[in-house]
Amino acid sequence: MSESETNADIPPYRYTAAKAAEIEPRWQAYWADNGTFNAPNPTGELADPTHPRAGAPKLHVQDMFPYPSGSGLHVGHPLGYIGTDSYTRYKRMAGYNVLHPMGFDAFGLPAEQYAVQTGTHPRTTTEANIERYRGQLRRLGLAYDNRRSFATTDPDYYRWTQWIFLQVFNSWFDPDLRKARPIDDLVAEFEAGTREVPGGRAWSQLPAVERRKVIDGFRLAYVSEAPVNWCPGLGTVLANEEVTPDGRSERGNYPVFQRSLKQWMMRITAYGDRLVDDLDALDWPEPVKLMQRNWIGRSRGAHVDFPTDGDDVISVFTTRPDTLFGATYMVLAPEHTLVDAIVPTTWPAGTNPAWTGGAADPAEAVRTYRAAAAAKTEEERTDAKVKTGVFTGAFATNPVNGAKVPVFIADYVLAGYGTGAIMAVPGHDERDWDFAQTFDLPIVRTIETPEDFDGAYTGDGAVINSEFLNGKGVAEAKAAMIAWLEEKGHGRGATTFRLRDWLFSRQRYWGEPFPIVYDETGLPIALPESMLPVELPEVDDFSPRTFDPDDADSEPETPLSRKKDWVHVELDLGDGLKTYTRETNTMPQWAGSCWYELRYLDPHNEKVLVDPENEAYWMGPQRPGDPGGVDLYVGGVEHAVLHLLYARFWHKVLYDLGHVSSFEPFRKLFNQGYIQAYAFRDARGVIVPAEEVVERDGKYYYGDQEVAREYGKMGKSLKNVVTPDEMSEQYGADTFRVYEMAMGPLDVSRPWDTRAVVGSQRFLQRVWRLVIDEETGAIRVTDTPLDPKTRRALHQTIAGVREDMDELRFNTAIAKLIQLTNTLTPLQATSREAIEPLVLMMSPFAPHLAEELWRKLGHEDTCAYADYPVADPAQLVAESVTYPVQVNGKVRGRVEVAPDTAEDAVRAAALAEVADALAGREPRKVIVVPGRLVSVVV
């Protein structure tokens, strides 16, 4: 049959996809033209004292902004956006001044890689992608303040990213105050002699270059020659957070090698304590906090010095100084710098042959072991069931009892953690126990261990075999030992972190240039603020130099270094015109997303990053002890460590330097779930288009052939992508929005099912029909008051929906709205008393439809600022309460009583009701749960 025939029978004024397609763009244009969702600032260009919400309580809600990829949005992406949009529309109607902005995280690898493939400039593709995203988001009716939108690639934006870099560069961390301070303060302290210059030299005696080197060593952003993660396949170095546990790049899955290279670092480790401690002040999901704690990996313990027989001292880190009397051997990482120094020329007399690895002398043993360890992959090292290692031939002295203990090297000790050396206490550490078993090393218990216990005992107990510690508990003994070590000069209390400093430079084109130049000394010089932004220059060849992914010895080469006329620059930085060399690395993709929550507050301010008054209003602490920050930050859990850790770090630096009043960027974090989708494979294992698969009798068919269903991410490779644009065409954006919000709680992942979307459309159709006659288009709303029963249903819905909205339980809120709609549907006429609150409560989910109906109901204005309905408490009291009466846990009857009936009366009525079931037996116990039920036990 033809489509025209199909359409012919549809009532002319029904709410359909075609109707939605007419209504939706019209209201989107209205909102844009009227700046409906502009939020007023307290001060500056975006201040607006006449705005209906000026000076109202504020709410700052933000989504993790997207990277605008070339493939556009699929239906999974906007789930969180629709959630925050519904929430903020509700809060705006409830009286809040709502800030809900959206921007784009637009620097990064994919645009650059695409550019390399096609020869298009990354800016061209990035801008096209952003435009496409903007169109898709607009089409969903998302209520953003578009004046505040930006991309991290805008020079106006990255000017401030560079400015923050300069703040970090020009700061140092004062360990006494536990905060960042201007580098000038440090210089002043050196000059005044109030702070000792490292190495004990006199500041006034130091040559200028030496002074600069000293200062550079304190900066929070510094250049360091250190082992870094070099990824030849990507042609760039990577941060630790960007490398997977099996030693590959998170992006692209290329091998990553450890190379010593000169790179920019950020001293995030200085903030280790605060980054851990301040988690307690945040309203974040516990798993995310846990992941951050694990990543930072703070351990408290002590450094202990073990003198060797030569002049060297092996310093170890231990979290168990209380077990020092049980340290029966030591282990150095194979790469430890002291190894060569302590190795004697021959094996000591009586060396256990099992310790030598069969080598003729210690040097050979070490050489052989090192070679074997280097050849092993990370996986082989960690999966090894049996611990390996070799004796170095050297001994060290346990400072607490003078015992000579053998020193081993073994790859179970990591060079990169602590001091790269441990004291081994096999009695109370599982790894040391395993090693001691293999090498037949002595085991001394220093904590009382339960009888029959075999293995390393790591629990609490009384200290034994430890002279002055005997009888103490573990915690007490730790403190006592640290005090003893410090008094005797054998060690000191210490805290170490698993967290490493943040590797901040990348050898890419498509990133923020550093506002740094070098002079003839090769030392970095910050450009003055007046020279910002340092714009990314146009280059002929923006492709990075990549290499054979397995070529570990390749050297990074930055695309910008090829642009010689940009690299060499003549500047007057205070001592006349001189030639300088620019930094040619660029910043990592995380830089732009480290502070964007702040720029939304004051996006066009040319004087400061954000006006302090605007920052204090939108993000400042709301009460003593409150960290401040975004009121609700919604995004995927995949950013639990990387982005959220870096952003917290930068925010704390800005806080220390007095630029912001909040000490955390995101007060409340919410992880939305994912929308996944089914995919189908035929007998050959080839993916077939999911759209064309049909279900018959619980089996799935593509044409005639049966195909197997699997469940996974939505994506091109699985041929199961559904886009919001398709949904808008088939059903309208409102239907799509309602469906996404109704299909389950926001934080739960679930499968996409296009067929089920029709249910949401039917719901909207019913609401529409309550207001408009489908045949004539006439308004069928009357001013007749509601009957008492329906009125109570209305107010119960209002109360319930408000509660659900506040808790982000949109699925149950929508269920209640459907219920109310279904209550109103059978009524002869629609009462204004019910339909207006319903339309208003619908508007956060189906804003276009709500605006249209609101207008048809006779209102001139947008409903975005209409008062959200409030329940009348008097209407929430039920007329009567029905108590089920249980006898021995089974429902045997019901009694209906007035809501305020006294407990005794309920009890009596209940007992009378179930007299038959009791059959004369005497109730042993009668429990009355007010408002709930009566339970009789016989």
Add this chain to the structure above:
RNA sequence: GUCCCCGUAGACCAAUCGGCAGAGUCGAUGGACUCAAAAUCCAUUCAGUGUGGGUUCGAAUCCCACCGGGGACACCA
């Protein structure tokens, strides 16, 4: 291996302090409308809560063990 989260009708999901397992959606079935179909409307259907124990007058909810799914960490001294 350790830790965390989750298992409720055919599917997605509700269930307040432990108090009658069902709010809502899809699907299926039947009916109304129609020459018929689609769309729409109305109605019906279906689980005793992954399994086994325990606590309790009462357990989807609390506790223990196991099974299944997802995630994080994985020699960090």
